[in-house]
Amino acid sequence: MIVLITGGAGFLGQRLARRLLELGTLAGPDRRPERIRRIVLADTAAATIEDPRVVSLTGDVADPDFVRSIVEPGTTSVFHLAAVVSGQAEADFDLGLRVNIDATRLLLEACRRLAAPPRFVFTSSVAVFGGPLPTPVPETWTLNPQNSYGTQKAIGELLVNDYSRKGFIDGRAVRLPTITVRPGRPNKAASSFASGIIREPLAGEIAHCPVPPETPIWVSSPRSAIEHLLQAHDAPASAFGTSRSLNTPGLSVTAGEMVATLERVAGRDVASRVRWEIDEAVASIVTRWPARLETVRAEAMGMKPEPDFESIVRAYIAGE
Amino acid sequence: MIVLITGGAGFLGQRLARRLLELGTLAGPDRRPERIRRIVLADTAAATIEDPRVVSLTGDVADPDFVRSIVEPGTTSVFHLAAVVSGQAEADFDLGLRVNIDATRLLLEACRRLAAPPRFVFTSSVAVFGGPLPTPVPETWTLNPQNSYGTQKAIGELLVNDYSRKGFIDGRAVRLPTITVRPGRPNKAASSFASGIIREPLAGEIAHCPVPPETPIWVSSPRSAIEHLLQAHDAPASAFGTSRSLNTPGLSVTAGEMVATLERVAGRDVASRVRWEIDEAVASIVTRWPARLETVRAEAMGMKPEPDFESIVRAYIAGE
Numbered sequence: 001m002i003v004l005i006t007g008g009a010g011f012l013g014q015r016l017a018r019r020l021l022e023l024g025t026l027a028g029p030d031r032r033p034e035r036i037r038r039i040v041l042a043d044t045a046a047a048t049i050e051d052p053r054v055v056s057l058t059g060d061v062a063d064p065d066f067v068r069s070i071v072e073p074g075t076t077s078v079f080h081l082a083a084v085v086s087g088q089a090e091a092d093f094d095l096g097l098r099v100n101i102d103a104t105r106l107l108l109e110a111c112r113r114l115a116a117p118p119r120f121v122f123t124s125s126v127a128v129f130g131g132p133l134p135t136p137v138p139e140t141w142t143l144n145p146q147n148s149y150g151t152q153k154a155i156g157e158l159l160v161n162d163y164s165r166k167g168f169i170d171g172r173a174v175r176l177p178t179i180t181v182r183p184g185r186p187n188k189a190a191s192s193f194a195s196g197i198i199r200e201p202l203a204g205e206i207a208h209c210p211v212p213p214e215t216p217i218w219v220s221s222p223r224s225a226i227e228h229l230l231q232a233h234d235a236p237a238s239a240f241g242t243s244r245s246l247n248t249p250g251l252s253v254t255a256g257e258m259v260a261t262l263e264r265v266a267g268r269d270v271a272s273r274v275r276w277e278i279d280e281a282v283a284s285i286v287t288r289w290p291a292r293l294e295t296v297r298a299e300a301m302g303m304k305p306e307p308d309f310e311s312i313v314r315a316y317i318a319g320e
Numbered sequence: 321m322i323v324l325i326t327g328g329a330g331f332l333g334q335r336l337a338r339r340l341l342e343l344g345t346l347a348g349p350d351r352r353p354e355r356i357r358r359i360v361l362a363d364t365a366a367a368t369i370e371d372p373r374v375v376s377l378t379g380d381v382a383d384p385d386f387v388r389s390i391v392e393p394g395t396t397s398v399f400h401l402a403a404v405v406s407g408q409a410e411a412d413f414d415l416g417l418r419v420n421i422d423a424t425r426l427l428l429e430a431c432r433r434l435a436a437p438p439r440f441v442f443t444s445s446v447a448v449f450g451g452p453l454p455t456p457v458p459e460t461w462t463l464n465p466q467n468s469y470g471t472q473k474a475i476g477e478l479l480v481n482d483y484s485r486k487g488f489i490d491g492r493a494v495r496l497p498t499i500t501v502r503p504g505r506p507n508k509a510a511s512s513f514a515s516g517i518i519r520e521p522l523a524g525e526i527a528h529c530p531v532p533p534e535t536p537i538w539v540s541s542p543r544s545a546i547e548h549l550l551q552a553h554d555a556p557a558s559a560f561g562t563s564r565s566l567n568t569p570g571l572s573v574t575a576g577e578m579v580a581t582l583e584r585v586a587g588r589d590v591a592s593r594v595r596w597e598i599d600e601a602v603a604s605i606v607t608r609w610p611a612r613l614e615t616v617r618a619e620a621m622g623m624k625p626e627p628d629f630e631s632i633v634r635a636y637i638a639g640e
Contacts, residue, residue, distance in 0.1 A: 093486060097425075105417075131562030142460045143478070144563050151482040155475050158463070162471040166413060242451030243464050 001026050001036045002074050006061055006107065007081035008041025011182055012123075012225065014049060016079060017041055019226050021051055026077055027234035029116065029170075034076075042070040043082065061103040071110035077119045077233060078169075080107055085189035086127060086149035086285060093148055100152030108159055112168035120160060120169040121233050123176055124245065126218055128154040129290045136292040139247060146288040147190075157245045164237075164244050172232040172240065175293070177220040177250030180258075181316035190285040194219060197255065198262055198313055201273035210279030213256030216291035220250045220305065221312040228303050235301045249305035251312075252292040261309045265317070321346050321356045322394050326381055326427065327401030328361025331502055332443075332545065334369060336399060337361055339546050341371055346397055347554035349436065349490075354396075362390040363402065381423040391430035397439045397553060398489075400427055405509035406447060406469035406605060413468055420472030428479055432488035440480060440489040441553050443496055444565065446538055448474040449610045456612040459567060466608045467510075477565045484557075484564050492552040492560065495613070497540040497570030500578075501636035510605040514539060517575065518582055518633055521593035530599030533576030536611035540570045540625065541632040548623050555621045569625035571632075572612040581629045585637070 003020060007013045017039050020026065028034035039054045041047040047056040059066035061082045071078070082103065089096030104122070111118050127150030128143045143154040160171035182195040193210050194217055200207035220228070228248040240246065253261075263271035295303070306312050323340060327333045337359050340346065348354035359374045361367040367376040379386030381402045391398070402423065409416030424442070431438050447470030448463045463474040480491035502515040513530050514537055520527035540548070548568040560566065573581075583591035615623070626632050 140462045140464075142563075143463045143474075144460075145478070145482070146485065146562065148482055148486070151478050154463075154478050158465070158471050158474050158478075162465070162468055165466065166468070242466065243462075 001028060001034050001076045002038045002040070002072055003036055003077045003079070004040045004042065004070055004075050005079045005081060006042050006070070007083065009043035009045045009047040009056065010081060011184060012179065012222065013041060013043065013081050014047055015222055016081070016226050016229060017047070017049055017054060019230070021053065026230070028076065031234070031236060040070055040072065062098045062106065064106055067103070067106040067110050071107070071114065073114070075111070075114060075118050077121070078107070078111060079121045079229060080104065081123050083123070084149070085187055086147060087190045087192070087282070088188035089149040089152060090147050090190070090285065096148045096152050100149065101155055104156045104159060108163050108169065112163065117167060117169050119233050120171040121229055122156055122160045122171060122173045123229070124153045124157050124173045125150060126175055126177060126290050126293065128157065128175065130288050133290050135290070136294045137290040139294050139296055147285050161244045170237055171244045172235070173245040174229055174232045175245065175247050176225050176228070177218040177248065179222055179225050180219050181312065182222065190282045191217070193282070194258070197259060197274050198316065201262060201270045202266060202317065206273050206275060208275050208277045209255055209259070210277065210282040211255050211286050212278060212283070213259070213276065214254055215283070215287055216252050216254050217286070218250045218252055218289065218291055218293060219309070219312070220248070221315060223315060224249070224306055228298065231301055231303050239301055240297065246298055247293040247295045248298045249295045249303050250293070251305050251309055253309045258309060261313055265310060265313050321348060321354050321396045322358045322360070322392055323356055323397045323399070324360045324362065324390055324395050325399045325401060326362050326390070327403065329363035329365045329367040329376065330401060331504060332499065332542065333361060333363065333401050334367055335542055336401070336546050336549060337367070337369055337374060339550070341373065346550070348396065351554070351556060360390055360392065382418045382426065384426055387423070387426040387430050391427070391434065393434070395431070395434060395438050397441070398427070398431060399441045399549060400424065401443050403443070404469070405507055406467060407510045407512070407602070408508035409469040409472060410467050410605065416468045416472050420469070421475055424476045424479060428483050428489065432483065437487060437489045439553050440491040441549055442476055442480045442491060442493045443549070444473045444477050444493045445470060446495055446497060446610050446613065448477065448495065450608050453610050455610070456614045457610040459614050459616055467605050481564045490557055491564050492555070493565040494549060494552045495565065495567050496545050496548070497538040497568065499542055499545050500539050501632065502542065510602045511537070513602070514578070517579060517594050518636065521582060521590045522586060522637065526593050526595060528595050528597045529575055529579070530597065530602040531575050531606050532598060532603070533579070533596065534574055535603070535607055536572050536574050537606070538570045538572055538609065538611055538613060539629070539632070540568070541635060543635060544569070544626055548618070551621050551623050559621055560617065566618055567613040567615045568618045569615045569623050570613070571625050571629055573629045578629060581633055585630060585633045
C-alpha cells in the first residue's frame with residue numbers, strides 16, 4: 001500500500017500517520033489487510049515523523065504540479081485532510097475556493113489518472129448542514145451550509161460521490177464532528193474554542209469562550225476521529241448505499257457542560273480560567289451547526305463515539 | 321434594467337427573452353417593476369430575435385474573456401440557463417465539469433465584480449435528488465444526485481447560495497421539472513423523449529420511448545417554466561428562507577399516461593406512432609429522478625403548475 005495524506009503535517013494528519021505506522025496495514029482493494037510500505041505526507045510545512053516508510057513533501061495543494069507529484073503511481077489510499085478552516089474560509093472567500101474546491105478537484109483528477117482507482121477518504125464537516133435543523137439531523141437531511149467552509153465541503157462531497165460513481169476513485173466523505181481536545185495553539189476554525197476552553201486552562205492560561213454556555217456542539221475526540229477515518233477507509237463500498245457521504249458518531253455537549261466537566265476533572269481553579277466573552281462572528285457560525293446527527297450507517301460499520309466528554313478530557317490529560 | 325440570459329439562443333432562453341420583451345419590465349432591486357432597456361443573449365450560436373433592445377453575443381461561457389464581456393456594467397438581472405444537458409454530461413464528464421461548474425463560477429465571479437449585486441436566477445434540476453426517495457420529495461431532502469449533471473447542478477446551487485449569503489449576488493436556484501413539450505429536434509438530455517413522444521407523433525413521425533410506460537416523470541410546460549423563472553426572479557429574498565434553492569411546481573405523469581393523453585387529444589393513429597424500446601442508459605438515469613416534489617415555498621410565491629398534462633399537449637398544438 002502507498003498511502004497519501006494531504007494536510008499530512010497537521011495535527012490530525014500526523015496523528016493518522018502515526019496510527020497507520022502502528023497498525024502496519026490497511027484494507028487493500030479486495031478488503032484484506034495489506035502491508036503499508038510508504039506513507040506520503042503532503043503539506044505546506046514538513047512533517048516531523050521519522051520513519052523509513054514516511055516521506056514528507058512540502059508544497060501547495062492547489063498547485064497542479066505539486067498535486068501530480070504527490071499522487072505517485074501505485075497510490076492505493078488517499079486521506080484528503082488539507083483544508084482552509086471555517087473561520088479562515090469565511091474571512092478569505094477566494095482562498096477557501098482555491099484550497100477547498102480547486103485543490104480537491106486537482107487531487108481527484110490526479111487520482112483518476114492512476115491505473116487503479118484508490119480508496120479516497122475526504123474529511124467533510126457537519127458545517128454542510130444549516131438552516132432550521134431537527135435534532136438529531138437525519139442522514140437524509142439536505143445540504144444547506146450557512147458558511148463558505150460548509151459550502152466548499154458540501155461541494156467536495158458531491159465531487160467525491162460522482163467520481164466514485166464513475167469509478168475514478170473509491171471515495172468516502174466523512175463528516176467529522178468538531179475535534180476536541182486538539183493540542184497546540186488556537187487555529188482559525190470557528191470551533192477552535194472547543195479545544196481552547198479545555199487546553200488553555202489546563203496549561204494555566206486564560207481561555208475565552210466566544211459562544212454562550214448553552215450552545216450545543218457535536219464533538220469527537222482526536223482518537224475517535226482517526227479510528228472513524230480508518231473504519232470509513234476499510235468499509236466496503238456497499239456499506240455506504242447510494243451516498244458516499246457519512247455522518248460519524250460524536251457527542252452532543254454544550255460549552256457550559258464542557259467547562260463543568262473540566263471543573264469535575266481538574267478542579268475549580270482550572271475551570272475558572274474560562275472567560276465567557278461572546279464573539280458574534282464566531283457565535284453566528286457555530287450556533288448554526290447541528291448539535292446532534294443520526295449516524296445509522298456509521299454505527300453499522302462499527303463506529304462508536306467516546307462514552308462521555310469526561311473520557312475525552314481524561315484522555316487528553318493522559319496523552320499530554 | 322439590463323438583463324443577461326446565458327443559453328440565450330436556446331429554446332428556453334429565446335422564449336424567456338420574448339416573454340421579457342412582451343412584459344417590458346422586471347422587478348428592480350427595490351422590488352418595483354422597472355423598464356427593461358437591454359437584453360443580452362449569450363450563447364454559442366446567435367439568437368434570432370429582432371428587437372432594438374436585444375443584443376446577441378456568441379462565444380463560449382467557459383471562456384473567461386467571453387464571460388467578462390457578457391456581464392456588462394450595470395447588469396441588473398442574470399438568467400443562467402447555459403448548461404451541458406444530462407445525457408451529454410454523463411457521456412463527456414470533462415465537458416460537464418467545464419460548462420456546468422467552471423462556467424457557472426466564472427459568471428458568478430463576473431457578477432461579484434459588478435457595482436451592485438444582480439438578481440441571479442440559476443436553472444437547477446430535479447436531478448440533484450437521487451437514491452431512495454419518498455414521494456413527494458420534501459423540501460429538506462438531501463442532495464444526492466446519481467448522475468454527473470445532477471452533481472454539477474447541485475454544486476451550482478451551493479455556489480449560488482453562498483455567493484448570495486456573502487452579498488455578491490442576489491441568487492435563486494430553480495429546480496425546474498422536465499420541460500415538455502419542447503419544439504424542434506431531440507437533444508442529448510436523458511429526458512429528451514418526454515417531448516419526443518408527443519412532438520414526433522404529432523408531426524407524423526415515429527417516436528421511441530426509452531423508459532417503461534409506468535415510469536413517472538415530473539414535468540412542466542415551457543410556459544409554466546418561464547413564468548416560474550420570472551416569479552423566482554421577482555420574489556423577495558426573504559421568501560426563500562435559509563436556502564435559495566427552490567422546487568417549482570410540476571405535474572407527475574407516467575410515460576404511459578402521456579401517450580394516453582396524446583391519444584385522447586390527437587387520436588389513436590397519432591399515439592400509435594410511439595414505440596416502446598427501453599434504452600438502459602436513459603432509463604437508468606430517468607428512473608432515478610424524483611417523480612413528485614414538495615413545492616411549499618414556490619406555491620407561497622404564487623407559482624402554480626398546469627392543471628393537467630392534457631393542457632400541456634393542447635397548448636403545444638395551439639402554439640405550433
